[in-house]
Amino acid sequence: MTEKRIGVIGIPGKWSTEALADAVAARTGFRLVIDMAQVVLDLGTGKLMFQGQDLCQLDGLIVKKIAEVYSPHALDRLEMLRLAEARGVRIFSRPEAILRLIDRLACTMSLTLAGVPMPDTVVTEDAGKAREAVRTFGTAVFKPLYSTKARGMCLIKDGPGAKANIADFAADNPVMYIQKKLDLSGQDLGMVFLGGEYLCTYARVSGGGTWNTTIHDGGVYVPFSPDPALIALGHKAQAPFGLDFTTVDIALTGDGPIVFEVSAFGGFRGVRDGCGMDAAALLTDHVLARIPA
Structure with missing residues (x-):
């Protein structure tokens, strides 16, 4: 000790x-x-x-x-x-x-500048341009700049009610972050890195009846074994940030894998339930090895 x-x-x-x-x-x-x-x-x-x-x-x-x-x-x-x-x-x-x-847009800009594939995204304060984005995407995910576990996010479909729905979202989120809704086949991945090195990957599987896979909305963690190319993508996504412990959110789509975001803190429960590992112990050992005696 x-x-x-x-x-x-x-x-x-x-x-x-x-x-x-x-x-x-x-x-x-x-x-x-x-x-x-x-x-x-x-x-x-x-x-x-x-x-x-x-x-x-x-x-x-x-x-x-x-x-x-x-x-x-x-x-x-x-x-x-x-x-x-x-x-x-x-x-x-x-x-x-x-x-x-912490700011979703700051994370997105860093990932984009690093050449990491992401969903088509529009950011605007102009309600008319937001309406154009919904028309282009067909169905769009509107995301607050500051949120976790899909809180505050909403789906807006192209149609008669889109204009009013955009106005409702903009009332609390004047800078609108809008992404094309992708077919995730009911799951996405959490790829975990400790000190910049790959640790494990788990999948979040939708609990049914919701458009997202978060545990907050009934999703569950299950094991997942990524191939080397997918691990390389996760490594590329987290590298610009220099975090000691993080999770990269990745989705597998018909057009290839895309990254949603890099977590500021990473999820311990996914590592435990999806990978069978003790993230708290691993992170503590990592920290102790880097603090001078």
Whole structure:
């Protein structure tokens, strides 16, 4: 057992956060789950405080989840962590890397510029151009720029009701992120990487009756064995971000595989249920190997 003090930033009480904190405690004897909503940044004193603990005095921080719901406020929380990083605290993954993934458009731009195949996508604030996109795609998926697990996403089909549906979406999402709906044959893939190296792949299979495959909407995890070309695609997608632990969302279509997004944090439950592996233990060992004694 090492005496390194490593905090886990996440959602107290959530399974993946607590599992990671347990794995850290089993190896270090130190357990600290950090809720960023209770962290105080004091630039006058140069401290980042959580319940009496200056996070700048820890040996490391693992970011399992920065917020329950993605929003621009999550970006502010990551900015706060930069103080601890500047004081020499190792952070996994680095705030700068996560920042590029919280905003869906930032992730999409990085993937596109890296030459990663993605669904046809239109981004606009113009309702008329959004209507044109729906007409071109036939059926389009409208996605909030800040969301996880398909929350806030909706399908809009070409037809008489499209204009009103677009207006409803735009009321809460003035910048509209619009993708062509693809036939996913009821499943998509989560390809997992640890420290930039391929770990495993699981499939998310639709629970039936929904257009997406998320576990939130009744999907289930099952094992999947990708071929080397598919692994190479996943590796190419995650490489620009430099994350310590991530999942690349991939779909197999009639025109070949495409990437939807790269996760800022990765999913522990999919690794457990779909791959039979302990992601919390693997990530903790990865972190401990990279923090100086």
